[in-house]
Amino acid sequence: NAGVTQTPKFRVLKTGQSMTLLCAQDMNHEYMYWYRQDPGMGLRLIHYSVGEGTTAKGEVPDGYNVSRLKKQNFLLGLESAAPSQTSVYFCASSNRTGDLNQPQHFGDGTRLSIL
Amino acid sequence: GESVGLHLPTLSVQEGDNSIINCAYSNSASDYFIWYKQESGKGPQFIIDIRSNMDKRQGQRVTVLLNKTVKHLSLQIAATQPGDSAVYFCAENMNTGFQKLVFGTGTRLLVSP
Numbered sequence: 407n408a409g410v411t412q413t414p415k416f417r418v419l420k421t422g423q424s425m426t427l428l429c430a431q432d433m434n435h436e437y438m439y440w441y442r443q444d445p446g447m448g449l450r451l452i453h454y455s456v457g458e459g460t461t462a463k464g465e466v467p468d469g470y471n472v473s474r475l476k477k478q479n480f481l482l483g484l485e486s487a488a489p490s491q492t493s494v495y496f497c498a499s500s501n502r503t504g505d506l507n508q509p510q511h512f513g514d515g516t517r518l519s520i521l
Numbered sequence: 522g523e524s525v526g527l528h529l530p531t532l533s534v535q536e537g538d539n540s541i542i543n544c545a546y547s548n549s550a551s552d553y554f555i556w557y558k559q560e561s562g563k564g565p566q567f568i569i570d571i572r573s574n575m576d577k578r579q580g581q582r583v584t585v586l587l588n589k590t591v592k593h594l595s596l597q598i599a600a601t602q603p604g605d606s607a608v609y610f611c612a613e614n615m616n617t618g619f620q621k622l623v624f625g626t627g628t629r630l631l632v633s634p
Contacts, residue, residue: 410564437620446529446626447626448610448623448624448625448626448627449565449612449622449624450624451621451622454621464621496564496565498565500620502620506572507553507614507620509555509567509570510555510567510620510622511567512557512564512565512566513564514562514563514564515563515564
């Protein structure tokens with residue numbers, strides 16, 4: 407039972423380089439999310455998706471883009487990496503049962519360093 | 522191991538003790554609350570949740586209490602074990618529709634054998 411899988415697990419980039427972080431979930435969840443986690447701060451929402459083909463901005467979207475071409479995948483792109491984007495990135499997914507939210511399930515993160 | 526949060530509040534307990542981790546939330550309209558456990562180098566792991574129409578919910582060795590009057594949430598862990606050592610944080614859902622969680626910064630639980 408894989409749950410939420412993130413690739414890669416680690417990456418080091420130079421300022422100005424681009425890359426895409428991959429997230430895949432096998433739970434048939436409708437909602438997917440990208441967060442960043444920095445020391446001393448709670449998880450902050452970058453972008454999210456309420457279904458295939460839809461995306462929306464979260465709390466800290468600047469410098470990132472996302473795509474949800476397939477229900478099971480949610481991609482996070484950095485077009486021109488900056489040192490301020492050094493962080494641990496987490497993907498999560500969740501569902502609703504009727505009107506009730508269900509908990510978000512997280513991957514194990516991608517640790518990204520921008521030099 | 523990797524630190525997921527510097528200068529976190531820390532609760533140190535002995536193995537077998539009961540642990541209580543507290544969380545203050547911000548929005549009186551929040552309708553759904555979750556506790557997560559995060560071990561070093563891992564993603565947050567769901568522990569237990571509670572909806573705003575309840576004030577207590579129990580799981581296996583864990584109990585969550587919700588006090589809406591003072592906007593306070595607590596996680597009680599019974600018979601704490603070394604494997605419970607981790608960072609614990611609460612999250613509140615501030616929307617009545619789509620789930621958009623706001624996370625606390627966390628409390629580090631250290632369990633000594």
